[in-house]
Amino acid sequence: xxxxxxxxxxxxxxSLPLVGCSKKNPTSPLAGTAGDPSQVLSTLAAxxxxxxxxxxxxxxxxxxxxxxxxxxxxxxxxxxxHITHVERTFDVVFNDTxxxxxxxxxxxxxxxxxxxxxxxxxxxxxxxxxLTVVQKPLEDHWTRLVLLKKVAKDDDDEGDDDAVxxxxxxxxxxxxxxxVDVKSAGVTTQIMSVRVQSGPIDTTITDPLAFRMLRKVxxxxxxxxxxxxxxxxxxxxxxxxxxxxxxxxxxxxxxxxYSGTWRTGYFFRGLSHFGVNALSNGTLxxxxxxxxxxxxxxxxxxxxENMCAQYLP
Numbered sequence: 290x291x292x293x294x295x296x297x298x299x300x301x302x303x304s305l306p307l308v309g310c311s312k313k314n315p316t317s318p319l320a321g322t323a324g325d326p327s328q329v330l331s332t333l334a335a336x337x338x339x340x341x342x343x344x345x346x347x348x349x350x351x352x353x354x355x356x357x358x359x360x361x362x363x364x365x366x367x368x369x370x371h372i373t374h375v376e377r378t379f380d381v382v383f384n385d386t387x388x389x390x391x392x393x394x395x396x397x398x399x400x401x402x403x404x405x406x407x408x409x410x411x412x413x414x415x416x417x418x419x420l421t422v423v424q425k426p427l428e429d430h431w432t433r434l435v436l437l438k439k440v441a442k443d444d445d446d447e448g449d450d451d452a453v454x455x456x457x458x459x460x461x462x463x464x465x466x467x468x469v470d471v472k473s474a475g476v477t478t479q480i481m482s483v484r485v486q487s488g489p490i491d492t493t494i495t496d497p498l499a500f501r502m503l504r505k506v507x508x509x510x511x512x513x514x515x516x517x518x519x520x521x522x523x524x525x526x527x528x529x530x531x532x533x534x535x536x537x538x539x540x541x542x543x544x545x546x547y548s549g550t551w552r553t554g555y556f557f558r559g560l561s562h563f564g565v566n567a568l569s570n571g572t573l574x575x576x577x578x579x580x581x582x583x584x585x586x587x588x589x590x591x592x593x594e595n596m597c598a599q600y601l602p
Contacts, residue, residue: 343533347534353538391435397471400424402422432470478522537551551563567582
């Protein structure tokens, strides 16, 4: 399924007039193919891990392990997203003849689904027979920035005796990527910061769309514990950690912060992603309240520091 997603992305990127738009900086003297957006987008198609996060549109089910008492309108057992349509646009801005910034937008539509516990008291109603699914309309707006540089062969191949520059290679390479910010339509939920701690790493992120050079993305040791602390604008949000097929509710500390830990795993090549999702209390505990959500998603690597690519692909 993951390969299919990447193939679709590649096809979309190579069909630029159908899916996106481009802009040229009018103050930059462009010549030749330096300002050709199709070359920039074809480079993105060859580096899907710097573009796709694999989390925002995943149908992964999250189990809910807590209640809010009898006053809640509904008691959720599980929840998940069902994305039925995705629209992408790519805004390419050439900062100069060797640097381009691509802003990627996606609009994801579908439903937010909540498996609800039976509300009947006692043993008069079978739990299985009383389970229902509450569906709320979902419209998420996804944003990511990618920085590309046009590199000379000597720079691109430095330190790699086996590197080959293929005939027709445009020279564009992904040099940096931001995280991802996903907000629901009409969002009121707000993530203020995410603190990440693991060994010598102790960093607080306040802007998910800030660029990180590829060699400066979050780098964790294999099979190590990472502590995540999320600050939101409210003390009753539901905040969930996201990584691969894992969706785990973070502990509410009662002071607008939510925390938890996870293990990184042992090995993978290139970039992967983890993230956090803050949902309003009403999203899960009130069947009449709208879906209200914000997600911050971040790239990271487990590769040794000297193996992290300076450019992709």
